[in-house]
Amino acid sequence: MENSDGFVPVLKEKELKGGKMKLVTVEGTPILFIKQQGQIFAINNRCPHMACGLIGGTLDGLVIVCPCHDWRFDLTTGEYEEAPGFRLTKYNWKIKSGKIWVNHEEET
Numbered sequence: 520m521e522n523s524d525g526f527v528p529v530l531k532e533k534e535l536k537g538g539k540m541k542l543v544t545v546e547g548t549p550i551l552f553i554k555q556q557g558q559i560f561a562i563n564n565r566c567p568h569m570a571c572g573l574i575g576g577t578l579d580g581l582v583i584v585c586p587c588h589d590w591r592f593d594l595t596t597g598e599y600e601e602a603p604g605f606r607l608t609k610y611n612w613k614i615k616s617g618k619i620w621v622n623h624e625e626e627t
Contacts, residue, residue: 526621527621535554535559558595560594567606
């Protein structure tokens with residue numbers, strides 16, 4: 520059920536707990552939702568380095584650490600700490616009627 524603005528409902532807001540990650544797939548795109556420090560982030564589940572699944576990684580404050588090579592990405596900017604040219608793919612999201620909606624087109 521896609522909205523006219525490209526957003527689709529993916530999970531109930533209460534399903535996303537603080538300090539946790541939740542993986543959903545929207546039209547073949549694996550999107551990882553993270554709730555950390557009261558903020559919600561929606562990123563592609565694939566590390567831009569070697570496409571490892573970030574769901575297996577760890578959270579360190581507002582940083583996600585890739586499980587394959589320990590690359591650290593800032594969730595607020597999407598940038599790799601050591602080489603900002605490597606960035607996470609981020610997605611726009613919104614909360615409506617108790618559900619989290621996402622637009623699976625890359626954030627611009």
